[in-house]
Amino acid sequence: MDEYVAFFWEIEFWHWWAFAVLLIALEAFVASTLLLWPGISAAVIGLVVLIRPDFDWRYQMLLFAVLSVISTVLWLRWLRMRPIKSDHPNLNTRGRSYVGRRITLAEPLKDGRGRVQIDDTWWQASADGPLEKGVEVEVTDTDGATLIVRTFSAG
Structure with a gap:
């Protein structure tokens, strides 16, 4: 010591x-x-x-x-x-780039949870309640790698 x-x-x-x-x-x-x-x-x-x-x-x-x-x-x-400004703010958060995008469900969301397909990728999705196959939804937010969707209503 x-x-x-x-x-x-x-x-x-x-x-x-x-x-x-x-x-x-x-x-x-x-x-x-x-x-x-x-x-x-x-x-x-x-x-x-x-x-x-x-x-x-x-x-x-x-x-x-x-x-x-x-x-x-x-x-x-x-x-x-002084946050770093980027011309690609969603580069490493790909799901955020889908916010506002409308998609038609290829599978039903049972109990408000399931999968949605965007382009060639399947994403976990969450909604307020169950949604049937073929319903048009809009991506409103993300929670990690899960897309938050809601039924799209025009107007």
């Missing part, structure tokens, strides 16, 4: 920079930006230790933890306020 504590007393700036490089390299593989900010925080702590080598290791750890949490939370908040 004493050798682990002794290591912390000997932490130098290059330890922090090596840790920063490791975190940022892992971020390159993970691509979530969640390791980026602790990596940058580790680089900042390395700079602080370079300027002030007598900076106690306990404060180094505390400052690293605080900087990592604050920078990550601020980044996530910033991302949430």
Whole structure:
């Protein structure tokens, strides 16, 4: 146990920079930006230790933890306020692209649940109640991979 504590007393700036490089390299593989900010925080702590080598290791750890949490939370908040605009917003949510589409049931929906065919794909479907084969329905929403449909009435 004493050798682990002794290591912390000997932490130098290059330890922090090596840790920063490791975190940022892992971020390159993970691509979530969640390791980026602790990596940058580790680089900042390395700079602080370079300027002030007598900076106690306990404060180094505390400052690293605080900087990592604050920078990550601020980044996530910033991302949430600026959603990524896409010219294909339904690219990975294919079912959402069918909202508003009218289809004729190829199978009945028993107890409001069943399958509908759109183009060459069968989808799970849900409705408020049972619907007979041949009824025209409109897709109004999705719930995961299930299409929510209702009877279509023109006008």
